[in-house]
Amino acid sequence: MMKQIIFSIVLLATLGVFAYSMKRLWYNFSLTHKYPVGNWGERFIIMLKVAIGQTKIFRYPIAGFFHALVFWGFIVITLGSIEMVVDGIIGRERVFAPTGWFYDFVTASGDIMAYVIIVSILVFIGRRLFIRIKRFYGIEMKPKSKIDALIALTIILLLMVSLAGLNLAYYQMHTADYEGLYPISALLAPSLFGGLNAQGLHIIHEISWWSHILLIFLFANILPYSKHFHVFTSVPNVFLTRLGPLGYLQNMPAITSEIKYMLYPETAEVPAEAGTVRYGVKESNDVTWKNYLDSLACTECGRCTDNCPANITGKKLSPRKIFVDLRARMKEYAAGTREKGMTFEDGKSFLHTYVTAEELWACTTCNACATECPVNINHPSLILDMRRFMVMEEAAAPAGLNAMFANIENNGAPWQYPPEDRLNWLNDLNK
């Protein structure tokens, strides 16, 4: 009974802290703009393929292989964790056991995956510590990001070690009944815990049980403040993928109504008062909630930047940085508006203070970033929205582009040629 009470208090505290973090995030989302969703069936298929099937992460085969193992392992192990929580509350053991073969399957695969994840996480930690992987560096990768990654990996490692301890002790206590359910632990337990008596095994089991469950609670509450929040956000982010071909750029209906009003003042609807709508993105609250979710789903793997032609050739643009910056600026901006209201002003903004014009103008909109992103972040659409602000609100385009605009306005082509010359190539048809 005591164990149940302590467990329930810890669980309530965990949920309380988590709810607080979510409430703050909800506020951040409430500052952002709308983003259309629909086509649930298509989204579901994309989620099955990209998130559950891990298809895009395999574009880097070695890291992808280990990541997929960890991800699939997490799915079965999470089912076991849910059982542990129910067990903890009602003070029983293995409450889901009556589900029969399904239970056996989940328990057995959970046991195998615990060890698979231990190996994978050791590979990930070793790779971060001993191999210099270019995409883990860059100006947006501060020492803090490095520590953040190592903390998350260490917690996962400890989670799996405690789970293994739990399985090993449990198996050793019930060898006869549970043989098939713990394929790997069954192999290891006799040599590891063979010498312990029932009392010793019970103590190890209890220590492992409590460390595992407390680590889960701790991890869940660190995540909202870590890049590893993608554990929660990546599957929804993939589900909410911007649909359609990557070449598509979202329309600005506000401009359409303004132009239609200009061209047909009698018939068109009167557009929103000029000056009340901001064109494009300057501040973190000008983005859509999907852009912001993208920033929360980014785990800073750097595949976008690794494949960016501008970044490869030494330009300042790093697609990853834009989303790392958005997340950081939103945190700062939301804290300000929460305290001082929507008139909050700190002399900074997402565009310019965080992301500079030089970065944004280096983009070729080639979509290599969006193609690589394992969680379907759409970088070019945000880059373009920031260009839109610079051009339409600040009239601050590079000189070459201003000349191109003028040519299109004057002679209907990006270069200075008159429309009559469009037929000149016909003269070469019979040469």
Place this chain on the structure above:
Amino acid sequence: MKNIDTYTVQVMADMAAEGKSPEYLFWVGCAGAFDARYKKVTVAFAKLLLHAGVDFAILGSEETCNGDPARRAGNEMLFQMQALQVIEKLNTYKVTKILTCCPHCFNIFKNEYPDLGGHYEVIHHTVFLENLINNGKLKVNKEVLSQKSIVYHDPCYLGRGNDIYESARQINAAVTSKTLEMPRSRSKALCCGAGGAQMFKEAEPGNKEVYIERTEEALQTGANIVATSCPFCMTMITDGIKYKNREDEVKNMDIAEILLASLLTQQDEKLS
């Protein structure tokens, strides 16, 4: 397949005056009309269409920029002004099917004009030409380029942008057995550096130009021909080959030019 003595291309306004409307509008595009090098591609594609007996016309001097570079540069206002004008023009000629050699024009017509009320069937020239070969409307003389090796550079707006990777490769494979690939190809292809309105501005400071990086990759394959299917890619790759002083051994050709060079004429047919 038709043998043609004198090539003639119809203009929309003239056809409309005779009460006719063609099946396809060939959207030449600004580069297709004005860029000295790329005009040759326009000519090649038009000749192929005429040989295949395709019913098409051009807008001629009535064509105007569809606004893509303005939109990619962030000037949505200018883009939409152009787009609404273009849609009005295409409506007057009741255009339903558009052919174009430019992946940027292709993308914006196909994916973005619908948001503004312009709905068309849009076909990129590589896809259209592949179909003409498959339908037997164009026949290939495998002798002409059989000794040449060809490497294909994927344009971003055709490849990653619209998932079209194979048409150009099929055409190359039809003219030579020596087709090569760069290490970064298809969805992993490196951009030529000109997309997103970069064509019209100086590059930001860095340690290399994107087009040099890409041209070096293409040259390392040892190909005789670097095939492109986009006017901006052509400008960049042609410049890159010149920069590397390799223009005597390596040619940059559009898929349409490669196919035209390998076209089986009726004279060839009689000989064989």
